Amino acid sequence: MSDTQTLHAAFVRHVDAALDTLTVAGVLPAGLARGAVSVEPPRDPAHGDLATNAAMVLAKPAGTNPRALAEALSAELAKLPLVEGVSIAGPGFLNLRLSRAAWLAELAAIAALGDDYGRSSMGGGTTVNVEYVSANPTGPMHMGHCRGAVVGDALASLLEFAGHKVIREYYVNDAGAQVDVLARSVHLRYREALGEDVGEIPEGLYPGDYLMPLGAELAAEFGTLYTAAPEADWLILFRTRAVAAMLVMIRADLALLGIRHDVFASEAELQAAGKPAEAEAWLRAHDLVYDGALEAPKGKTPDDWEPVALPLFRSTKFGDDQDRPIRKSDGSWTYFGADLAYHFQKAQSADALVDIWGADHAGTVKRIKAAVAALTGGKTPFEVRLVQMVQLLRAGEPVKMSKRSGNFVTLADVVSEVGKDVVRFTMLTRKPEAQMDFDFAAVVEASKENPVFYVQYAHARICSTLRKGAAEGFAPDAAGASDLGAEELALVAFAGQFPRVVEAAAAAREPHRIAFFLGDLAAAFHSYWNLGNERPEKRFIVAQDARATGARLFLGKQIGQVLRNGLALLGVAAVEEM
RNA sequence: GCGCCCGUAGCUCAGCAGGAUAGAGCAUCAGAUUCCUAAUCUGGGGGCCGUGGGUUCGAAUCCCGCCGGGCGCACCA
Numbered sequence: 001m002s003d004t005q006t007l008h009a010a011f012v013r014h015v016d017a018a019l020d021t022l023t024v025a026g027v028l029p030a031g032l033a034r035g036a037v038s039v040e041p042p043r044d045p046a047h048g049d050l051a052t053n054a055a056m057v058l059a060k061p062a063g064t065n066p067r068a069l070a071e072a073l074s075a076e077l078a079k080l081p082l083v084e085g086v087s088i089a090g091p092g093f094l095n096l097r098l099s100r101a102a103w104l105a106e107l108a109a110i111a112a113l114g115d116d117y118g119r120s121s122m123g124g125g126t127t128v129n130v131e132y133v134s135a136n137p138t139g140p141m142h143m144g145h146c147r148g149a150v151v152g153d154a155l156a157s158l159l160e161f162a163g164h165k166v167i168r169e170y171y172v173n174d175a176g177a178q179v180d181v182l183a184r185s186v187h188l189r190y191r192e193a194l195g196e197d198v199g200e201i202p203e204g205l206y207p208g209d210y211l212m213p214l215g216a217e218l219a220a221e222f223g224t225l226y227t228a229a230p231e232a233d234w235l236i237l238f239r240t241r242a243v244a245a246m247l248v249m250i251r252a253d254l255a256l257l258g259i260r261h262d263v264f265a266s267e268a269e270l271q272a273a274g275k276p277a278e279a280e281a282w283l284r285a286h287d288l289v290y291d292g293a294l295e296a297p298k299g300k301t302p303d304d305w306e307p308v309a310l311p312l313f314r315s316t317k318f319g320d321d322q323d324r325p326i327r328k329s330d331g332s333w334t335y336f337g338a339d340l341a342y343h344f345q346k347a348q349s350a351d352a353l354v355d356i357w358g359a360d361h362a363g364t365v366k367r368i369k370a371a372v373a374a375l376t377g378g379k380t381p382f383e384v385r386l387v388q389m390v391q392l393l394r395a396g397e398p399v400k401m402s403k404r405s406g407n408f409v410t411l412a413d414v415v416s417e418v419g420k421d422v423v424r425f426t427m428l429t430r431k432p433e434a435q436m437d438f439d440f441a442a443v444v445e446a447s448k449e450n451p452v453f454y455v456q457y458a459h460a461r462i463c464s465t466l467r468k469g470a471a472e473g474f475a476p477d478a479a480g481a482s483d484l485g486a487e488e489l490a491l492v493a494f495a496g497q498f499p500r501v502v503e504a505a506a507a508a509r510e511p512h513r514i515a516f517f518l519g520d521l522a523a524a525f526h527s528y529w530n531l532g533n534e535r536p537e538k539r540f541i542v543a544q545d546a547r548a549t550g551a552r553l554f555l556g557k558q559i560g561q562v563l564r565n566g567l568a569l570l571g572v573a574a575v576e577e578m
Numbered sequence: 579g580c581g582c583c584c585g586u587a588g589c590u591c592a593g594c595a596g597g598a599u600a601g602a603g604c605a606u607c608a609g610a611u612u613c614c615u616a617a618u619c620u621g622g623g624g625g626c627c628g629u630g631g632g633u634u635c636g637a638a639u640c641c642c643g644c645c646g647g648g649c650g651c652a653c654c655a
Contacts, residue, residue: 035595036595036596038594038595038597040594042597042598043597043598043599043601044598044599047598051597051598053596053597056597056635056636057596066635089598090597090598090636091597091598091635091636092635093597093598136655173655176654176655177654177655178654178655294652294653308653310653321580321581321651325652325653327653328653329653330653332653334652334653334654334655335654335655336655339655358649359582359583359648359649359650360649360650361649361650361655362581362582362583362649362650362651363581363582363649363650363651364650364655365582366581366582386582386583386649388583388584388648388649389648389649391648429590429591429592429603430590430591430592431591431592433582433583433584434583434584434585434591435583435584435647435648435649436590436591437590448617449603449604449617451602451603453617454603454617454618456617457615457617457618458618460615460617461614461615461617461618464614464615465614465615467614468614469614472614500594501594504594504595505594507595508594508595510594512592513592513594516591516592516593516594516602517594519592519602519603520602523602526618526619527618527619527620529614529618529619530610530616530618530619530620531619532613532614533610533611533613533616533618533619534610534613534620536613539613539614540614541614577615578615578617
C-alpha cells in the first residue's frame with residue numbers, strides 16, 4: 001500500500017488535530033474521550049460536504065456550550081487548505097464545504113490505491129478467528145446453512161480489508177451421536193450395494209441417496225467383510241470414512257458459493273488430544289467446574305426426570321440461567337464440554353474470536369461466552385453473531401426441511417438455479433439478525449430483477465464504455481480531470497465514502513452495509529450516465545473533445561474500481577459484460 | 579413461565595454506535611431511447627417508524643412496560 005491518503009482518513013485526523021489544538025489552548029479539558037465524534041457527509045448535500053458533531057458531543061463533558069465550542073473548532077478547521085467554508089448549523093453541527101481540489105485528490109487516490117482503495121489499518125494487524133458454517137458432517141449443505149455461510153465469508157473478507165489477519169475456520173462435529181447414526185446409515189447403504197434388499201430406510205437413520213456412492217465404494221473395497229459383523233467392528237471405520245466423504249461434499253458445496261476455509265478443526269481430534277480434559281482440570285482448579293446435580297429443564301419437566309451428579313460449569317456466575325454439564329453420565333463429553341476446549345484452543349492463535357451461529361443456537365451463547373471469558377481470563381474478545389432463520393418458501397408455501405426425513409432444498413440446487421451471485425447478494429441485503437423469507441420460486445423467477453444485476457450492470461457499463469473509448473482511440477487520462485464539472489465531482493464524493501463505510505461495516509460486523517452502499521453508488525452512476533441522454537456534452541465519450549473524454553473515462557474507471565472493490569468483499573463477481 | 583431476535587410505505591427491506599425535512603427496490607400512475615447497453619433514467623401518489631411511558635438540547639435509534647411474530651429453553655448437536 002502506498003501512503004496515499006483518502007479524504008475520509010485525512011479529515012478524521014484533521015478534526016482530531018484541531019481538537020488537540022483546542023486542548024492545548026485550554027478551550028477543552030485534557031483527556032476527553034472522542035469516541036463519539038463523527039466525521040461524515042451530511043444527509044442533505046445543501047449543508048455542505050462534510051459534517052462533524054464534535055462540538056455537540058464534547059460540549060457537555062467539557063462543561064461548555066455547543067455553539068461556543070463550535071465557534072472555536074470552526075476557526076481551526078477553516079485553516080485547512082481543502083476547506084472553503086465552515087458553517088455552524090442547528091444545535092452545533094459544523095458543516096465543511098470542500099474545494100474542488102479535495103474531490104480531485106480523492107479521484108487520484110482511487111487511481112493510486114486501486115484494489116487497495118478502501119483498505120483500512122483500523123484492525124491494526126490483529127488476528128481474528130471467524131468460525132462459520134460448521135454444519136454437521138452428515139450430508140450436503142442445504143439452504144438453512146446458506147445464510148450463515150455467506151455472512152461469515154463476507155464478514156471475514158471485510159475484516160481482512162479493515163486491517164485484520166483473519167482465520168476462516170470450520171468446526172467439524174465429528175464426535176457426537178449424529179456421526180454414529182451417519183455410520184449406521186452408510187453401513188446400510190453398503191449392504192444395499194452388495195445386493196441386499198434393505199427396504200425402507202428405518203426411522204432414525206439418514207435416508208438420503210447421497211450416501212449410496214459411499215456405500216458402493218465401501219462394498220467394492222471390503223466386500224462382505226462387514227455385512228454381518230458386529231457394529232463394534234466397523235463403526236469407527238465407517239464413521240471416519242463417512243465424515244471424510246461428507247466433508248468432501250460440503251467443501252464442494254461451499255466452493256459453489258466461492259467459500260473456502262483455512263482450518264477444518266475436528267472435534268474428535270480435539271478430544272483425542274485430551275483438550276477437554278485439560279480444560280476441565282483448569283476449570284476445577286479455579287472452582288469453575290464442580291460435581292453437582294443438574295436442575296430439571298425449565299418449562300417442560302420430563303416424567304422420567306431424575307437428578308444425577310455431573311461435572312457442571314458455573315455459567316450462572318456469568319449470567320446464565322443454570323450451570324451446564326461438560327460431561328455426560330457415561331463420562332463422555334457433552335457438546336459444550338468439547339466446545340469450550342475448542343474455543344480455548346482457537347484463542348491460542350487469535351486476538352479475537354467471532355462465531356457465526358444460527359439463531360436456533362441462541363440459547364447456548366451465554367454459556368460459551370462465559371467459558372471463553374473464564375478460560376482466557378477475559379483477555380480474548382469473543383462475540384457470537386446470530387444469523388436468523390431463513391424461512392424457505394415455494395410459491396408462498398413454507399417448505400418444511402429436515403435432514404432426517406431427507407426432505408430439504410440443497411444449496412447446490414439453489415445455486416445452480418439462480419447462480420452464486422444472486423444467492424450471495426440476496427443473503428447480504430438484509431441485516432443478519434432479521435428473519436428473512438427466501439421464496440425459491442420467486443427468486444428463480446425474479447432472478448433477472450435481482451438487485452445484484454443493478455450493481456453488476458453499473459460495472460459492466462463502465463467496462464463497456466472503456467472498451468468503446470479504446471476502440472475510438474480514447475484512453476482514461478487524469479490530465480483533464482481538473483475540468484470535471486459538479487455532477488462528476490458529486491459522483492466522486494459519493495464513491496469517496498467507501499473507506500468510511502468499510503470501517504463502519506467492519507466495526508459493526510455488518511457486511512450488508514457494503515451491499516447497500518454499492519446499490520447506492522450504482523444508482524448514482526446510472527443517474528449520472530443518463531445525463532448524457534439529454535445533454536450530449538455530458539457523455540463519457542465526446543468525440544470532438546479528447547481532453548474531456550479522457551477525464552470522463554478516468555472518472556468512470558475509478559468508479560468501476562470502487563464497485564469492484566466492494567463486490568470483492570461480498571464475493572460477487574464484477575462482470576465486464578452482461 | 580424464562581431467555582435471545584424482530585416489528586419502519588400495499589410487499590421486501592435500509593436507516594451508518596442519538597442528529598438536521600424518515601429512504602430504496604418491487605408494485606402503482608405519468609414521462610424519457612435518431613444518443614456510449616432502456617438490465618437504465620426523471621417525476622407523482624403512498625408512513626401516528628407496533629403501542630404506552632421514560633432519559634435530553636434532540637429518539638425510528640437508548641431504557642422500562644405492553645401487544646404481535648420468530649427461535650430456543652437436554653446428559654441432543
